[in-house]
Amino acid sequence: MDDPLYSKPLLRLAALAAGAGRLEPCDAQGSAHNPVCGDKISVTLHLEDGRLVQMAHQTQACVLTQASASILGAHLTGNRQDVEALHRQVGAMLRGGDVPPAPFAEYAALIGAASHRNRHKCVLLPLDAVLDALSNG
Template sequence: MIDDLYSAKLLRLAADLPRTGRLVDPDATSEKVSKLCGSRIVVDVKVSGGRVTDFAQDVKACALGQAAASVLGAHVIGASLAELETTRDAFRAMLKADGPPPEGRFAELGLLAPVRDYPARHTSTMLAFEAVTEAVAEAVTRES
């Protein structure tokens, strides 16, 4: 049901996007766009010792993409590439294969579990995590 999809908690997350904007001198940047709906997310990262030390995001997305970006922005500092990849993969499995929600610092993504019933929304919901894993991977490669 559509009311489950747009819960009050989810809408609060979407309305409160942390770490918005762009970094002046990022170590890496990634942009992801949903071809279906046009949602777009650009993330900038700074990485040191393999962990995210600074992060900014420019989000032009639906409430679902904004909610996922909100969870990411609130908890990304200190995350390693491995943790972000594990979270992205668990998030994708939750949406596409009825898997359990991600655990740990990104557990709030469980609020987006009802999106699994709306396959056309999966891509826009995943954009922030697709972008951040790509950017962090690039920054880690440059760092080594």
């Protein structure tokens, strides 16, 4: 795999699978699906006073979705506005903008997807699932 889309840091993040699994019990759950490629992700969240404090994910997806979910599983906390802001930052990065700041700077490993517009949804899918869970929670 010499394609810069599948960099070693990206593959390491996907293999790490931080946050993989399911939280039982959970305070909220959501999912997202990319019908173009078939990627699916479900997330479970622990909330305290309406703030996300822990997430877990189950993915049936490509390494881009897996790596993005792993970054979120390791670092994502906050309220809906924080998640929406991160979604905008990652989307902007994929359109040529800056990599999100720490603790989400690991998204730099997914920068190879920027030149593959049809793969942007794969990177954003875990964030879509978290937003779905926050809407349902």
